[in-house]
Amino acid sequence: MSGQRFVALLLFGSWLSTGIGIAAQRPTRSAETLGLGRPATANEIEALNIDVMPDGTGLPAGEGRAADGAPVWAQACRSCHGPNGEGGVAAPVVGRDPSGPPTVGNYWPYATTLYDYIARAMPRMAPGTLTADQVYGLVAWILTENSIIDESAVMNAQTLPLVMMPARALFVPDDRRGGPEIR
Amino acid sequence: MATRQKPSVTAPPRGNRLTRREMLAGVLSAAAVAPVAGQQAIETTRQPGRGPNTLDRRSPFVTPRRDPSSTSSRTPLQDLRGTITPADLHFERHHGGVPEIDPARYELLVHGMVDRPTIFTLDSLQRFPATSRICFLECSGNLRRGGPETLPQMVCGLTSQTEWTGVLLSTVLREVGAHPDAQWFLAEGQDSAVMTRSIPMEKGLDDAMIVYAQNGDALMPGNGYPVRLLLPGWEGNASVKWLRRLELSDRPFMTREETSKYTEPLADGTVRQFSFVMDARSIITDPAYPKLLEPGWQEIRGLAWSGRGRITQVDVSTDGGRTWKAATLQAPVLPKAHVRFRLPWQWSGEAVEIMSRAIDETGYVQPTWDALSAVRGPRGYHSNPITSWTIDENGRVLFGAERLRS
Numbered sequence: 001m002s003g004q005r006f007v008a009l010l011l012f013g014s015w016l017s018t019g020i021g022i023a024a025q026r027p028t029r030s031a032e033t034l035g036l037g038r039p040a041t042a043n044e045i046e047a048l049n050i051d052v053m054p055d056g057t058g059l060p061a062g063e064g065r066a067a068d069g070a071p072v073w074a075q076a077c078r079s080c081h082g083p084n085g086e087g088g089v090a091a092p093v094v095g096r097d098p099s100g101p102p103t104v105g106n107y108w109p110y111a112t113t114l115y116d117y118i119a120r121a122m123p124r125m126a127p128g129t130l131t132a133d134q135v136y137g138l139v140a141w142i143l144t145e146n147s148i149i150d151e152s153a154v155m156n157a158q159t160l161p162l163v164m165m166p167a168r169a170l171f172v173p174d175d176r177r178g179g180p181e182i183r
Numbered sequence: 184m185a186t187r188q189k190p191s192v193t194a195p196p197r198g199n200r201l202t203r204r205e206m207l208a209g210v211l212s213a214a215a216v217a218p219v220a221g222q223q224a225i226e227t228t229r230q231p232g233r234g235p236n237t238l239d240r241r242s243p244f245v246t247p248r249r250d251p252s253s254t255s256s257r258t259p260l261q262d263l264r265g266t267i268t269p270a271d272l273h274f275e276r277h278h279g280g281v282p283e284i285d286p287a288r289y290e291l292l293v294h295g296m297v298d299r300p301t302i303f304t305l306d307s308l309q310r311f312p313a314t315s316r317i318c319f320l321e322c323s324g325n326l327r328r329g330g331p332e333t334l335p336q337m338v339c340g341l342t343s344q345t346e347w348t349g350v351l352l353s354t355v356l357r358e359v360g361a362h363p364d365a366q367w368f369l370a371e372g373q374d375s376a377v378m379t380r381s382i383p384m385e386k387g388l389d390d391a392m393i394v395y396a397q398n399g400d401a402l403m404p405g406n407g408y409p410v411r412l413l414l415p416g417w418e419g420n421a422s423v424k425w426l427r428r429l430e431l432s433d434r435p436f437m438t439r440e441e442t443s444k445y446t447e448p449l450a451d452g453t454v455r456q457f458s459f460v461m462d463a464r465s466i467i468t469d470p471a472y473p474k475l476l477e478p479g480w481q482e483i484r485g486l487a488w489s490g491r492g493r494i495t496q497v498d499v500s501t502d503g504g505r506t507w508k509a510a511t512l513q514a515p516v517l518p519k520a521h522v523r524f525r526l527p528w529q530w531s532g533e534a535v536e537i538m539s540r541a542i543d544e545t546g547y548v549q550p551t552w553d554a555l556s557a558v559r560g561p562r563g564y565h566s567n568p569i570t571s572w573t574i575d576e577n578g579r580v581l582f583g584a585e586r587l588r589s
Contacts, residue, residue: 033358036310037293037301044302045294048428051369051379054437098452102443102562107454110437117439120377121279127375167454171446174458178491178545182554 052116056161059115063156064137066144072134073141076123085145090124094145096166105146109171111163114139136160247272250336254278255322256405257340260468260486266513266521267317268343270397275405276322276341278440279376282425286409291393295368295431298360305409309395311350311358316392316415318519319344319488321461323418323445326566331573333582335468338570342464342488344521347413349394352387356431365431369438370412373427380421381435382414386459390415393426416490416519417459418565420445448560461490463549464567465497465524465541476578478532483510488521489543496542497524503536503571504551510539518544530574538571538583 052058073085081087085094087101095103104114119135121127130138140155149155149163176183241247247263249256255276258268268274275281286305294300321342329337365384372378382391392413395402402408407424414422420440435441435457447455465487470476487497493516498507510524524539540549552568559566571583 030357030360033299033360034311036307036358037303040292040294040300040302045292045300048292048371049294049430050377051371051430051436051438053432053434104443108443109454110442113437113439113442116379116436120379121375121439124279124375127279127377170452170454171442171456172449172453174455174460176458176460176462178460178462178543178547180546180548182550183558 050116050120052112052119054110054112054161056112056157059112059157059160060132061157062132062136063154064133064135064140065154066137066141066149066151068133069137069139069141072130072138076126076130077138080124085142093142096146103146104142105148105166107167109165109168111139111143111148111160111165114142115160249274250334250340251275255341257336258343260335260340260342260466261471263468264484266344266486266523267398268345270345270400270403270406273320273343273345273397273403273406274322274341276324276419277374277376277405277424278378279374281404282374283404284373284409284425289409291410291426291428293355293359293429293431295429296362296365296433297356297431298362299358301359303355305395308350308355308393308410311354313348314351314392315346315348315396316390316413317344317346317517318413318415319461319490319521320413320419320422321464321488321490323420323458323461323564326563326568329582331581332472334473335466335471338582339464339466341419342486342521344488345397346399347392347394348396348399349392349410349413352391352393352412353389355393356387361431364433367432367435369428369430369432369436370421370423370426371428371430372407372423372425374425378420378423378425378440379436379438380423380440381432381438381457382412382421383457384431386414386417414459416461416492418445418461421459445564447564448562450558450560452560454560458565461488462565462567463487463489463491463494463541463543463547465494465539465549466570467499467537467539467572470537470574470580471572472580472582474580476530476574476580478530478578481528481530483526483528483537483539485510485524485539486521487512487524487539487541488519489541489545489547490519491547492518492544494522494541495544497522498540498542499524499526499537500539501528501535501537504538504569507540532576532578534573534575536571536573536583538569540569 080090081093086092092101093104096105098106115135118138136155143149144151247259249272258272258274289305291303319342325339325341327337367381367383368387370380370382394413395410397406410426411424412422412426449455465485467483467485469484483499487494497510499510500507510526513523516522542548549569555568573581
């Protein structure tokens with residue numbers, strides 16, 4: 001094989017592998033479509049896009065303190081989760097003891113998850129009915145009862161993502177990979 | 184020798200004629216008064232059976248039942264003999280009840296890091312190139328410890344197997360133009376829990392599916408009708424049912440289910456997160472409680488499966504785990520699927536303990552409860568211990584080793 005041909009082959013090979021590499025890695029970005037479905041409008045996305053992320057993306061306007069949340073707790077949460085969040089027919093949400101049952105205080109790694117979950121799925125018999133202020137108030141009440149924030153703290157889209165949860169550092173990614181080792 | 188005899192019926196007087204049905208009923212009730220061994224094989228020939236109908240039902244003598252609690256209902260593994268779970272016996276686990284969804288109003292929104300945010304109707308999803316796959320689906324909370332009188336259904340009935348049909352998620356992601364730097368997507372249901380899980384894009388581009396058929400029929404309501412996500416080999420909770428939205432992102436969303444639930448404290452005090460894959464597992468479903476065994480020939484039968492690929496071997500022990508024999512695997516052995524194993528055996532009539540252990544193509548060997556407990560913390564997700572049945576001298580088959588009993 002001549003030196004020139006060898007170089008050409010090498011170049012072709014590297015071009016191919018680059019192209020194949022990209023295609024295999026991300027085969028999904030293509031301007032060609034089957035023409036199925038219809039474009040979603042901004043309003044349609046807005047209506048369903050209720051998730052809240054750890055950096056605060058998705059948190060709505062509004063705010064609440066523990067004192068604002070206390071009456072909401074008494075009215076909407078207490079009958080299942082107990083007067084002080086100690087649990088009842090539903091799981092406890094208050095408790096810092098690492099050997100106790102999992103709670104917001106000893107297990108939940110992100111404060112934003114509290115907002116997301118309460119707003120989406122609570123109270124169980126009427127999910128999605130609480131206002132943003134009510135949810136912020138409940139989040140503040142639960143975090144205060146767990147001694148994570150001060151009772152005077154205002155929870156809103158700016159302050160909630162800054163709350164550092166006690167259990168955050170405990171979480172590690174899955175390291176099971178199959179094979180003989182039991183993990 | 185039983186001979187076929189015609190009933191001797193004298194012609195009734197005119198005006199008082201029996202219908203053919205009444206005549207036959209009379210003959211049958213006479214037979215019922217004096218049952219004769221072997222007569223049933225003749226009786227059923229003496230009147231026509233029922234005609235064709237619109238929807239068949241099981242024989243009235245066959246009554247497999249799921250075992251429901253307030254949050255789930257479990258597949259009766261001890262009543263099934265193949266690998267496909269009848270749709271009405273597939274386990275259910277849901278967090279806000281089963282919604283009733285009108286397919287004409289159903290929509291799936293795909294948005295976030297995509298070029299073309301898109302809404303798909305059920306019809307448009309069904310127009311995509313379709314594909315089918317047989318795989319198991321198992322809840323990662325699939326272990327209940329119990330007393331001696333515990334059925335296979337109660338031990339691990341939160342696993343079932345289906346031929347699912349739908350569209351590969353990668354096909355849908357191509358249609359909407361997924362961004363190259365999207366790393367995760369959120370899957371959201373339209374039940375009252377508005378169930379949400381973050382899924383790595385890697386899985387979405389690998390074998391994830393959006394499915395609308397279960398064993399060739401529409402999905403059962405408890406399994407996501409009209410549309411669910413399907414992540415073969417992964418914990419069932421992540422295969423979000425009643426799917427209404429997929430949002431692509433460059434990071435996980437840290438929903439309640441993937442933080443405060445479906446995570447495992449480990450022995451060293453850390454908490455394992457995003458532990459999606461179901462490790463290899465098996466269970467003997469026959470003989471099992473409540474069977475009464477007679478000495479002599481038995482076939483030991485059970486199910487094995489692994490979320491990491493194919494089962495390569497199932498070992499069975501009939502001496503409490505001291506020695507093991509490889510069981511026969513029923514072909515085809517599919518990846519991420521239930522497989523039947525069987526082993527011929529002679530029961531001597533002495534008290535024994537029988538158990539099975541699954542081995543998958545990664546070389547993983549289903550662990551004992553003690554081996555699992557040594558590395559895991561107090562909570563039970565992803566517990567797949569070897570489970571056993573004890574057989575006493577009277578042939579009573581009872582659930583497992585003392586340490587697995589609660």
